Amino acid sequence: MPPGNLELLSTEVTTEQPRRYDDHGVEGKGGQACVLNVLDRHLGRHVALKEMDAIEGESTAKLAESRFLVEARVTGRLEHPNIVPVHELGRRPNGRLYYTMRLVRGETLSTRLRACPGLKERLALLGAFWDTCKAIAYAHSRGVIHRDLKPANVMVGKYGETVLLDWGLAKIKGGPEAGPITDPAIVLPKNPELTGDGTAMGTPSYMSPEQALSEEIDERTDVWGLGTILYRILTGEAPFATGDHDERIARASYAGLRPVLAACPEAPPELAAIAHKALQRYPRHRYQTAGELAQEIGAFMTGGRVRAYTYGPWALLRRFAADHRGVMIASMVALLAVVGALVAVTVALRQQTQARAQEQQERLKAELNLAGAYAERADRHLTDFRYASALGFAALSLVHNPAHPASPAYRPGFDQSFPHGRDLRVQATSTAVQARGHFGFTFERALLSEDALGPLAFSPDGRAIAAAAYDGAVRLWDTETGELRLRLASDGLVTYAAVFSPDGACLATAGKSGHVILWRAADGARLAQLEGHAGPVRALAFSPDGALLASAGADRTVRLWDLATRKTRTVLRGHQGEVRAVVFHPNGTRLLSAGVDRTLRAWDPAAWDSAGFVLAAFAFSVRSIAVSPDGARIAIGCDEPTVTVLDANTGEPSQLLTGNASFVRQVAWSPDGSLVASAGLDRTVRVWSALSGEPISTLEEHPAVVSGVAFSPGGERIASAAFDGTVRVWRGGASPLLGLAADGSTLLDLCYSPDGKRLATAARDGTIRVWDLAARRELRAFRGSLTTDARVSFARDGSVVAGAGGAAELFSIETGKRLLSLPLKDATVARISPSGTSVATGGDGGAVTLWDPHSGAILLALSGHSGTVFDLAFSPDSRTLASAGKDGAVRLWDLETGRLRSELKGHASWVTSVDFAPDGRLASAGKDGRTIVWDPATGRELLHRELGQWTSTRFAAAGRYLATDCADQYVRFWDASSGELKLLVRTPRERVSLDVSPDGSALAVNLGRAYSIYPIDLQSLEVEPTSLLSEARRRGFAETFTAEGSAAALESAQP
Structure with a gap:
């Protein structure tokens, strides 16, 4: 049974017996513990004693102890020749934990490799690597994942014995997780060979992509770790050996390493193929177990065939001949027998013909x-x-x-x-x-650089894009051509921020050096260097008038620089950790900053010298702040997969934008405030509607962490920067149209105008609104006297809108005035004839009435339905009226005589919708799930579909398609002639009703409190x-x- 029970984290251990161990010196020193050579006086032998260092901070110390206990107990339960045995676990008189283990005299694999002059000497250590693979395969069989495999954790003894060390980051499947140490006061190690504590657990130089991105890990993560050790043996260097912590994490996140044969052309190609397979970006493409990897190494060492390597024909023949001389001789004899077998060819050909047909069928099934x-x-x-x-x-x-x-x-x-x-x-x-x-935004172009990129910005005129880079240089590209305009090299250290002044004349940059540099944007001339921060500068922001520059740093301060004098105006103190984000309010009345201490602080110009005040607090460190153009809302990006939108005055959350799969690194608003975009560790840019909070688009082309995102000043483009060294530019339009009901009222119905340019909505409060879809604005609002479930429809010319809901009313869109109010209290539906000469209404009592639209006089009273009339439809020539009701009948009325022409019977329950096609066909649908197309002249069914649930129907695209709206969240489009299903469109679950535009190019979906337009493109069918x-x-x-x-x-x- 895997060691996954909670006793692994129990802090109850025995205290060291006095004078049991005599100290004989330090054998080694790690990140948070040291290993001593001690004499165990009870057994009379030397053992290794690993003792925890003293760690400041109660929570940090508890996490460190948990990891130490897991390491000792996991190691103690793994009994394998290549895993060092643990003898005792206890606590020393000074309170520090310790455990003793066999003393292995030798050197780490890392030390041995550094001493190797060339590839030949490094390959001599391949046996130690093979032993390590087998040890990991055993650990996996016991449910233990190491998570920190590297040459420094492999000990090679004097006599060639191999021992795997340091199980401090081990994960037990199904067991407790000690977790990373995330105290911001802890400094990450500068040595890339040391294990660092932080959100991404492991050693940056050898870390797998899933560890760098804090994704789910399993045994294949250790396969990556083994691959990095093999990479080091073959090339003499670690996969991610250069750069600081962030740079190594960045490269690990997208597996950005040089191929083995590029780093060392003389490396054995079979071993290079093994390393390549073990170091695949996605776990499913690697060896699936450490045992498979061990078998491959064993095959190479014993002269066998390596499955990961593709051998040429002659290479295979030579290997086979060398290993199977007897078989080769026998094969020559067998060759003679082949001649005799030619007699069977005729029979085989017949069989092949049959097999060929079967093979073709199987090939089609595979397709x-x-x-x-x-x-x-x-x-x-x-x-x-x-x-x-x-x-x-x-x-x-x-x-x-x-x-x-x-x-x-x-x-x-x-x-x-x-x-x-x-x-x-x-x-x-x-x-x-x-x-x-x-x-959606459409990809336009990629702008290339030589190193990982950070945040980026558009110039105020939108003609240039600037991006910070990890190689210390800031690059400026021409937005229209993609041409690199300038490369501004500073001091070679990482640049974290690049922002344009409001007039676009100046570019400010800052980074790891702690300096803020001002550049002339036109030609890249260096204007000034501002010094004052006691550490790296993480963020910059110009005031709206360009008079001030704010800089936020790792020294927990925000500095305000007077750009006229280029001197510090004031230093804002109050944050308890690194400040990662700073931004001015659009009207310049407030400065906002946030960072590792998880607070958003606000600073007022009248009190720059104060500590400001905490506007909001969060559960995670903040990386980015963006204020909406109107200053009313603040978008926050944190070390979590959610973008939080706050009320700028109160700091209270107003929206949570979800969809990211990992941390958010930067957020941005579109210039019109309608969109919010985020860039994150999940390698995507996500865009939401700022009004509804609905996701709109996911831009996905980056293969690495996306570190920056920005909208162009006109809003027609989005640019994104990533750790893969590219800026990608996207072109798009405005957000999907979305309208709201007034005062929080619920929308009950909506309807397209006949030309598809307008939309009418009816709300529970009795208001009918008409929206101009092209101008994206409300055109008219009619406060009528509708009291119950309201319905709305247009006249054929689109000039008049009719509403029904208890009352029935007509309104002029041109004048905004009520044209007619009919004396009804139970109206359920009202339709205007195509000729405009009559208005038909239906009611709860089954009455169907025709009215004069000018005088309100009754033209016809049609009786026949025994229950509520749900829908009405005029024929294209206005001579026939179809009525549908609760009694399950569809009735056709001759409007010239006022008589019932026919009754169409085909439904088993309520008929809730009817619609005429331009050619006179009639469609009906209802509660029984049936959709029927009729020939009104003969009463014959032309098409019959059973959908099994409540359905409504409309013709679309001039009657070519029939759209059915079902209760299962899908709208189906059928060929109205053949009945063949052509299209399925998924709609939101919360929808109340919908309408199809006359040309079939869009769906208007009623979401209850709002409506949204969902474009479709029926031309794609062809x-x-x-x-x-x-x-x-x-x-x-x-x-x-x-x-x-x-x-x-x-x-x-x-x-």
């Missing part, structure tokens, strides 16, 4: 399986608002689907044998239609899959996924 995998991936990316990838994977699914007529693999009749192919075709087409029509794939690549898919029509494209997209 279908691949299409299914692509379709599933496309759907996931659509759900996560990754529109370019969703479109690309949907196109690939269609390309590979043998049931799709435009696929190279298409076989007529295939979908008859495999109906799943037809379902996949609809699924992929639906994803493509939604991804193609939906709002586009060739290869054209869709090309379009996806233009939108950014090609930048990440390059293997057209192959499984490699699917594999490369894995998160």
